[in-house]
Amino acid sequence: MENCNTLENQTVHRICIIASATCLAAAFTVSLPQPGHARQITPPAVPLDLQVNLAQNEAFLEGHAVGTQNYICLPTDDGFQFMLFTPEATLFDSVDGKQVTTHFFSPNANPVPSNPLELRKIRATWQHSKDTSTVWGGNAIPSTDANFVAKDAIAWLLLPVAGVRNGPRPGDNILSVTSFIQRVHTSLGLAPSQGCADMNDVGNKAFMPYTADYFFYRKRQNGHHDS
Numbered sequence: 001m002e003n004c005n006t007l008e009n010q011t012v013h014r015i016c017i018i019a020s021a022t023c024l025a026a027a028f029t030v031s032l033p034q035p036g037h038a039r040q041i042t043p044p045a046v047p048l049d050l051q052v053n054l055a056q057n058e059a060f061l062e063g064h065a066v067g068t069q070n071y072i073c074l075p076t077d078d079g080f081q082f083m084l085f086t087p088e089a090t091l092f093d094s095v096d097g098k099q100v101t102t103h104f105f106s107p108n109a110n111p112v113p114s115n116p117l118e119l120r121k122i123r124a125t126w127q128h129s130k131d132t133s134t135v136w137g138g139n140a141i142p143s144t145d146a147n148f149v150a151k152d153a154i155a156w157l158l159l160p161v162a163g164v165r166n167g168p169r170p171g172d173n174i175l176s177v178t179s180f181i182q183r184v185h186t187s188l189g190l191a192p193s194q195g196c197a198d199m200n201d202v203g204n205k206a207f208m209p210y211t212a213d214y215f216f217y218r219k220r221q222n223g224h225h226d227s
Contacts (some may be wrong), residue, residue: 039095044184044215047145050158052180052217061174061216063091063100069154069189073196073204080198082191082206087124091214101126101175103214108136108163118162126181126214131172135216137181138162154189154210158182177218185213 041059043052052059067089071082086105093100106125111118115138123136137159144155164176189210195201 041215043217044182044213045148046156046158046182046184047143047148049141050143050156050182050184052158052182056220057179057217058220059215060177060218061100062094063214064094065089065091065103065210065212065214067103067210068207069191069210071191071206071208073201073206075199075202080196080201082196082204084191087210088207089210089212091126094213099129101128101214106136109134110165111136111163112161115162121162123162124159124181126175126216128167128175131167131169131174133167133173133175134163134165135161135175135178135181136163148184149186152188152190153186154212156182156184156186175216178216179219180217182215182217183212184215185211187211 041062043054043059067087069084070086070088072085073080074083087103089103091100091103092098103124103126105122107120108118108123109120118136118138123138124140125134125136127134138161140157140159142155142157143149149156159181161178161180164178166173166176187210189208189212191208192206195204195206
């Protein structure tokens with residue numbers, strides 16, 4: 001293509017220009033970052049009673065939680081006990097470290113149609129950091145199976161979905177497709193063993209650090225749903 005501009009033959013000149021433009025476009029295309037494939041989420045090994053039916057559901061999101069389990073001392077039928085009043089945690093992507101969701105307790109604002117009595121019940125809540133879509137977990141199935149759960153850690157859990165809410169814009173539904181949530185790989189977070197013994201202790205609060213991994217599942221569509 002050298003000396004294209006000096007060629008008198010207009011046809012050859014046009015060919016040179018087209019060839020140069022094509023090479024430039026190809027080089028530019030190669031330099032652009034190529035779209036990555038959607039990440040496959042592998043469900044964790046869990047006790048039998050915490051397993052999700054993978055023929056009907058698939059894991060689509062996971063996050064590593066860092067935060068606290070927050071307790072308050074209250075009277076009970078047989079004395080006094082620290083009771084959980086909310087978790088307070090942030091979930092991070094295990095690959096890029098970016099924030100995925102926040103996690104806390106809140107009133108269920110949009111129950112699943114099959115259970116309208118869930119309305120305003122205080123439930124475990126996850127809100128996505130990108131589109132603010134929200135999911136509320138239902139009655140949790142716990143496990144302290146020693147083959148999986150550390151003795152100084154809070155239980156592993158399986159929670160069916162109890163409510164969902166889309167974010168403010170069309171398509172803001174990352175979490176509102178959730179069918180189940182698992183809490184696994186827990187570390188610490190248990191209520192204190194002291195500080196809640198009598199009426200003088202009622203109202204005492206304890207913020208216990210913990211970590212865990214959370215896996216979110218959705219229903220498969222037509223037997224398959226690309227992640």
